[in-house]
Amino acid sequence: MKKISQFAFIPLTMIIVSCGGGGGGGSSAPQTTEPPIIQPTPQGLLIEVESQSQLLDRVRQGFTQVATDNVAKAATVDMADGVAMDMESSAPASSDSFTTTYTLEASVDEHDYVKYDGDHLFIAPSRGMDCCFIVDDIAFIEPFLEDDSLAVDSMPAPSVNEDRSIRILSTDPETAKATEVSTIPLSGSRTVEGLYTNDNQLISISSSGWWGLFGDSFDDPSLWAGQTTALDIYDITDTSNPDRQLQLEFQGGFVSSRRQGDMVYLVARHTPEVVDYNYYPDSLQVTENEALLEALKPEDILPNMAINGVESPLLSASDCRVTDSENSLAPENSGFPTMTILIAVDLGSQSVANAVCYLEPTSGIYVSNNAIYLTQVDYAEADSRTLVHSYALSAELDYLGSGVVDGALALSGDRDFRINEHEGYLRLVTSQRSANAEDRIDHQLSVLKLATDKLELNLVATLPNAERTAAIGKPNEDLYGARFFGDKLYLVTFERIDPLYVLDLSDPLDPLIAGELSVTGFSDFLHPVNGELLLGLGQDEQGLVKLELFNVASLTAPFSLGSTSLSPGANWSYSEARYNRHAFTYQAIDETTDRFSVPASLSFYSDEAGYSEERRLFLFEIDSKDRPADASIVEVGQIVATTEQWWDSRQRAVFDGDAVFYIDGTAVWSALWGVPESQDGPF
Numbered sequence: 001m002k003k004i005s006q007f008a009f010i011p012l013t014m015i016i017v018s019c020g021g022g023g024g025g026g027s028s029a030p031q032t033t034e035p036p037i038i039q040p041t042p043q044g045l046l047i048e049v050e051s052q053s054q055l056l057d058r059v060r061q062g063f064t065q066v067a068t069d070n071v072a073k074a075a076t077v078d079m080a081d082g083v084a085m086d087m088e089s090s091a092p093a094s095s096d097s098f099t100t101t102y103t104l105e106a107s108v109d110e111h112d113y114v115k116y117d118g119d120h121l122f123i124a125p126s127r128g129m130d131c132c133f134i135v136d137d138i139a140f141i142e143p144f145l146e147d148d149s150l151a152v153d154s155m156p157a158p159s160v161n162e163d164r165s166i167r168i169l170s171t172d173p174e175t176a177k178a179t180e181v182s183t184i185p186l187s188g189s190r191t192v193e194g195l196y197t198n199d200n201q202l203i204s205i206s207s208s209g210w211w212g213l214f215g216d217s218f219d220d221p222s223l224w225a226g227q228t229t230a231l232d233i234y235d236i237t238d239t240s241n242p243d244r245q246l247q248l249e250f251q252g253g254f255v256s257s258r259r260q261g262d263m264v265y266l267v268a269r270h271t272p273e274v275v276d277y278n279y280y281p282d283s284l285q286v287t288e289n290e291a292l293l294e295a296l297k298p299e300d301i302l303p304n305m306a307i308n309g310v311e312s313p314l315l316s317a318s319d320c321r322v323t324d325s326e327n328s329l330a331p332e333n334s335g336f337p338t339m340t341i342l343i344a345v346d347l348g349s350q351s352v353a354n355a356v357c358y359l360e361p362t363s364g365i366y367v368s369n370n371a372i373y374l375t376q377v378d379y380a381e382a383d384s385r386t387l388v389h390s391y392a393l394s395a396e397l398d399y400l401g402s403g404v405v406d407g408a409l410a411l412s413g414d415r416d417f418r419i420n421e422h423e424g425y426l427r428l429v430t431s432q433r434s435a436n437a438e439d440r441i442d443h444q445l446s447v448l449k450l451a452t453d454k455l456e457l458n459l460v461a462t463l464p465n466a467e468r469t470a471a472i473g474k475p476n477e478d479l480y481g482a483r484f485f486g487d488k489l490y491l492v493t494f495e496r497i498d499p500l501y502v503l504d505l506s507d508p509l510d511p512l513i514a515g516e517l518s519v520t521g522f523s524d525f526l527h528p529v530n531g532e533l534l535l536g537l538g539q540d541e542q543g544l545v546k547l548e549l550f551n552v553a554s555l556t557a558p559f560s561l562g563s564t565s566l567s568p569g570a571n572w573s574y575s576e577a578r579y580n581r582h583a584f585t586y587q588a589i590d591e592t593t594d595r596f597s598v599p600a601s602l603s604f605y606s607d608e609a610g611y612s613e614e615r616r617l618f619l620f621e622i623d624s625k626d627r628p629a630d631a632s633i634v635e636v637g638q639i640v641a642t643t644e645q646w647w648d649s650r651q652r653a654v655f656d657g658d659a660v661f662y663i664d665g666t667a668v669w670s671a672l673w674g675v676p677e678s679q680d681g682p683f
Contacts, residue, residue, distance in 0.1 A: 044455025045329045045402035046321035046358050046389060052298040055317040058359050059272060059301045060293040062337035066221050067289060070280050098656035102581045104416060108367050109259040111194025111205055112582045114652040114663050120239055121178060122202055123167040123666050124192035126648040166192065166204065167666055168239050169683060176659035176670040178683040182240050190230065196259050198347050202234040202242065203264060207254035219361055221338040222279050225271040227253030231264065233350055246350040250314050251303035252341045258367040260393060262348040265372060267365050268341045272301040303341065305352070314355050321358040321399065329387065329404045332380040336361055340374060344395050353395040364411020367393060368421035371400060377408045384408040386430055388448065388457055403457025405446035407432040413579045414525065420484035425449050425508045426457060429482055429491065439475035443493070447508050463511045470513055472501060481536065483526035490534055494522035502555050514555035521546050524578040527586060529594060532628040537578055537598060540565045545573045545600050551628050564633055566618050572603040576651055585653040594622040599651035615641040617653055617662040619676055637676035639669050
């Protein structure tokens, strides 16, 4: 928080200095000075908190608003009309010889449960269930929400081995071997959300909440009360004896993180704990709630942290912002009791460089090379809107401004592929749903630009618009795949067939649909091979995992170069890489060839053998990428995981030279690229 000098407010008359000396005969004419013109501080949608009492009042209002809304929803739930509202609840980074985590932006690292530094694999365990799944049916967790004796972090988990630890394995790329050198024991009460490596440091991020995102319940403030997030830094100069140098724990439920250079940026959500507060009050409990809120003190609502066991406040009221209710962009119901917290942790000094907050929830995070964008879906209006709050990607975490677009953009899974910053413009693809059976969903591209004189992201273009009226997608087609690539945007919508749209964004003020291609099946995940080739990963018409290569050299006339289904003999298949980019591994080899891998879970059935399941890593090459008309996908082979860890379906792969390391759960298999059938493991 930048502080204004106390001397800045000394009246001008107190600093007038006398001119001339002492004795002298005449007097000089009085000198006048025009008072300086003081420019008002630019204001945005989020304004600085002026006092602790202001923040406290906003938190109280937020609790009251949530309880009031819950009672209203309960009173009208039986009057619902039955219409299902399915609301929207770069390039890979790699060195010359080995792959690292596939990321959205090349210069911004992302946490994952597997990290590789060219010498060692670091693998974090599962709690027994994947960390980030979506359950749209709230009935799944209603028993837990109704039982006040169940704490948020004590929901039952499957019975698994409680001897949990981070594995560290050394690798030998020449022989494709891996050897465990040590482990880092973990507390059984925390889930490792992901890891980073930074020179001789291993960074582990863990949380007390492990269940993932329960659909719309992600926005329930009560679920974020009592949660904590931790960041541990280990010195791995000697990987056989990792030494923890920093343990940071703070109040707030983990949302996401990114790393750029020596700085890790954490996003968390914190709801102050108000003991005995009833989120679904009857008339008597409303009065009791009011008394509890009146008794709140500033220290009760602000989150604390502990560094190596020493407790202190994480931030102060002056580090926070609240919504300006007079701003035209303000949500109808603003001021939730849930704080969004943004923390910058300096890995070099091993300290908290800064922490800021704003008193609104967040639906997700996108980080460009320059800024952090936090999205907030507002369903209060007749049509949904998405607010975007921007902060500088620096230790200062300066607030840059906010904007709003029509439609919903909730950044779960790989949905942050739908938002991108390029040459000063922020582009977003949102979806608007309605009860219109003829066309229940519309998609819109919006372009925002940061104002130079205000803390605002101004809307400068949309598509469709009055001049360009063609819809993105046919009636009732949902949006599956999206990928920005410089001045182009690739979109895949689907209901019965797969239209691939190519949008020309070379004029950010006048985007347009340049071309369209319809094929069977659809693609969830899109990877630009280069400016003329696009790789799609999705599902074919039989429900099997499918790869398809598109020639997009002509914006107006894209065409398919062919598709391949993974293991056509299977009755069913699934790939985590369709929804989680970290499961996809890609490496450019030379001017003509790229390598990539796709993990898949396969189900087989026969009358003789019955049902069986397998998990495999499929290895592929893109051949002749320098001649787009002749390019093709070539399958090299498969590595098969020969043991089952039913509670841990996570799969990753790492390439190092010709060595391939396939991580299934926490077990490792390996092979050389040319002979995947001669696999080794598990390590």
